Amino acid sequence: MTQTTPEPGVDTGVGSRRSRVGAAGKVLGQLRHVADRPHGGCAHVAVHRSTRPHARITSIDVSEAAALDGVEGVVTGADLYKVLGDRMFTGPAFSDQPPLAVDRVRYVGEPVVAVLARDVATAREAAELVYVEYEDLEPIYDVADALAERAFVHDALRPSVVFGDLRHLSGKTETNIAYQYNLKLGDPESAATQGTSVGFEFWAPPVHHVPIELPATIGWVEADRLELYSTTQTPSYVRQSVADMLGLPLSHVRIRVAPLGGSFGSKMYDRLEPLIAALAWLHRREVRMVASREEAFLLTTRHGAGVISSMSADADGNLTSAIADVRYDTGAYADVGPRITAKSGMIAAGPYKIPNVAIRSRCIYTNKPSAGPFRGFGVPQVTWSHETLIDELARARGEDPAGFRRRNLLREGDESYMGTVMHSADFVGCLDAVTEAIGWDKPLDRGSGRWRRGRGVAVGIKAVLTPTVANAVLQLNQDGSATLMISTVDMGQGSDTIMPQIVAEVLSMDAERIRVVAVDTDVTPYDTITAGSRSTYHTGNAVRGVAERMRERLVDLAAKRAGGSSRDLKLTADGVLNTASGEVYRISELIHEHFGARGATLTEEFNYTTSWQPYDKETGRSAKATEHWFAGAVAVQLLVDRWTGRVRVEHLVVAGDVGRAINPTLVEQQLAGSAIMGLGHALFDELVFDQGQMLNSTLLDYQLPSVKDLPGKLTPIIIESPHATGPFGAKGVGETGIIPIAPAVANAVRDAVGVRITRLPLSPERVLQAMDEAGVEK
Amino acid sequence: MKPPLHQPTSLAEACELLDTLEETMVYGGGTAIQILIKQGVLFAGNLVDLSRVPGLAEIEETAEGLRVGPMTTLRRMETSEVVRRRVPLAAQTYGHVANPRVRNTASVGGNIAHGDYRLDPPTALLVLGARVELTSVRGTRTVPIRDFFVDFQVTAVEPGELITALHIPAAPAGNSSTFVKMSSLGENDWPAASVAAQVDAERRTLRLGLGALAHVPRYVEVPLDGGGVDAAVAAATAAVEPELDPIPDVRGSADYKRKLGLVATEDAVRRAWEEAR
């Protein structure tokens, strides 16, 4: 096999471009995903779904479905409630989501009845034979409906008992606002009356993640234990959620995960797992569900968000005030919306020094499919606002938009308006890198006739998820190879590739000799989630920590062998070296001698937990809102077809400060990949709803960037401003690239044809319409 | 639906099956039918598969042009030497359908029988004045393609009939033609407007086929009175405008698609004109 195994002596440590782990399996078609597990003999699940956006269930007739040949069981929400009671309502922030609707449906497509059958076709046929009668309730289609408070999606709020900061919301009635975050600094209203101000109303529509792998969950019972094999980024969360729901000890729930075929936030928290767990547990049967593409669209979405905002600067060009009212449409169930609302709300004025800031950020229920995490965690929606405002403010002042940003950007050591001091977030470095690469200061041929050319830039900021917990267990095998146990899920970002690089760097060994164990909650230790670009830093630190402990252990063993202190001992590629005597103790010998056995293993573990300071109740500020920051910038050069409104991106430059690139190839892939996904959001990606009904939930209609939509040139740039406490200075990169894309594109369109568009996406129709309204000559 | 698949081995058998079975649907390449089945909107009691009927996948060169069997793949229309030589506009247009995987499967007959208003090939076939040969137990008849698309996803194919050939006249000597396809969202998306255009050697007549711009593909013939390309564009857009009646959807409003249709028309006329030089 021609798998690329580095030659002895080839560096596979931190900073190397080591090739991706598991790559051979990918090109050979041997990589097994969850849905590839053989399924002879199991029951297949299909779901009957609500046809109403908001209604009371008055009756359910399952007799025809149950009578169909091949059907093993038909289960309603009421059936589950009888057994599980209120425990059947789950969710990461609010316990509001049932696996099957009980009494009431809250969106078109909500699961109402589950059918178990011998094959998928029979299960789906039976699901169509279920008849449900409804009594319609007033539907809430959007945030405007919700805030009018004529009707309520939930009778009372049900925040999860786990979170103290949500306790005050418990039982609150007559509201569609699940959660509200406020930030107040200085006096933004009066500051805005001086100097120059701009203000707009923005809209970023709901979009979908569409990983090409479909969500799949298989569940079965072994004696008194429940096992799930599932497509999830959050195995530790799912174990807790399912254990809570079924009233089982954590030891009796096992979650296993195969590498994911992409996820981007879609396979997190409670998706298919609660339903499959409940069905498997109640029927004592192996049950399996692979969502169809249409069903996958219903499982979660990215929050559509409106922002009403303004920004002001004084005569010297210093920002004086920012005001933002942010409204996240979280759909029928809160999911992690409340967390998104705060984390993104707190930086809704961007990465700038601003003395007066007011932000209100609300998570709002509507009768639509639940919105949850999506690469960027709500930040792209507020970036759309602040990076448009600052661009327009620069133009209003007659200033270069890049230079204006540069003057006002937060720098190392600055305390931001949300109260946290900036460290290792090189906004200026990112901005300078992208403007240089795009030739910002060089003259631009603006085109003539039909096609006009423009350039735009934007900067992004995001906080890493804090507080979180990461654990790592390392077994060093007697032969000098190693086994690493972490619960980070590899879904294409490459964690299985870079974590061994960290171990290799610490232990001076070849990363190819380190295997990462597939996530299995029976074996791999607790890890909060694989999301929010947190793993490189958090799990990376746990991995570095465990490797360092292992190094100390080896040195101790060598000291014991040498019969003295560890003072002159140092771990090298050949073993533990006594720098005084030149003697080398080989690892295989040290371990063999220690245990007196071949094949023995040395085991170490390490925990890395970050903490935060909760937001001040009055001001919303925090001296430590986050463990660290992501900084990124994008510059684009594009053409606008003034006849059709179509935008063609000629060059896209994306820079991200990753602290230190553990594997530059993988970092570049993440930067470029997230930029291309973001380009879709900028130009055409959008979930369209009509009266609560998704209109384009198939890939025949839903738009994803194809190879044809690539920019003419795409330049990813790695910025390294090492983080003091990152593993070798590193932090994550999965979201950095996507955050500033849409405003950079819109700013370039503004530059090219003079129109300012504040609603995404910048479809040709919207661009043309804006040009028509502005009276732009064609 | 769980329809059985009938696999006749002769044309006569196929016609008999279509005559006697209930709720039949002809299964050609199957790409469109597969999508309809999966969307749960195909209601067929019986599928009649033409893959074992001999002689339905042939491209014959005839005196007037080509006779194309209905089971010919779109990909063959795109790559076949004789198609490229006799009707280059058809080869070009078939080469724009979806992507090569679909073109390797989808059939010429199924493509037009589907009657979708957005398909690319009808635009070229309208311009070229193709004729559709329909066969049933009652015999064979021929319908001009310009009369073939009756209404939204309704064609001139009667119950019991199947498409047995497409007759495409060779493009007249000295003409020039092109096909223009515009999407409104992703570049790889269905067209929001497409136009096939052909100008004859004498520059007397402009023939246009419009796709995705009304509930059926539309044909527009524009007489020219000897002006230059700008006059031809003006005449073409004036003639096309009243024919535009696009369906609004996620790809754009009717108003936007109308605008796009006029731009596509202008692009197609100018390119065809340039080709002629």
Add this chain to the structure above:
Amino acid sequence: MKSYQAIRTAPAPDSAVVRGPGEVAVRLRVNGETRTMSVEPRVSLLDALRDRLELTGTKKGCNQGACGACTVWVDRRRVLACLTLAISCENREVATIEGLAEGDTLHPMQQAFLDADAFQCGYCTPGQLMSAVALLAEGHAGDDAEIREWMSGNICRCAAYPHIRAAIRRVRDEQGGSGAAD
């Protein structure tokens, strides 16, 4: 008014084979091996490969012919297995990702994908590879514009497109030119 010509073929005795609607025996040639299975006529080649033959290298992404993850070859031409009936592939040669390497030797395109890191999650990779190899055989890899046109329809949500293109370019250059036309 319709006018009919006499039908050209005389009616033949009823020799048509009716298959289904229940399961029928279908014999396929897959990666050079003859495989027999029992499926309903409505079953797609994709489901037959994955569920009956346990050839799970061919992936399901949309089941509607829009993502390209299930690209396989039938008689050396790339098709979408989700839009092809298994029964319609009788007596034809089906090739999947599992048959692309020759024993332990990777196909040059597989090697190029490895070397160029032409994926992230790898889920779309089998489909990308089956398309990329076919693209060269079709003679459509002349330049980036051609690759762009002819690789469209294989969606990579991780968007490793620049790396996929680099891999295709490399194999094209090693083979000299844009490959043979089909």
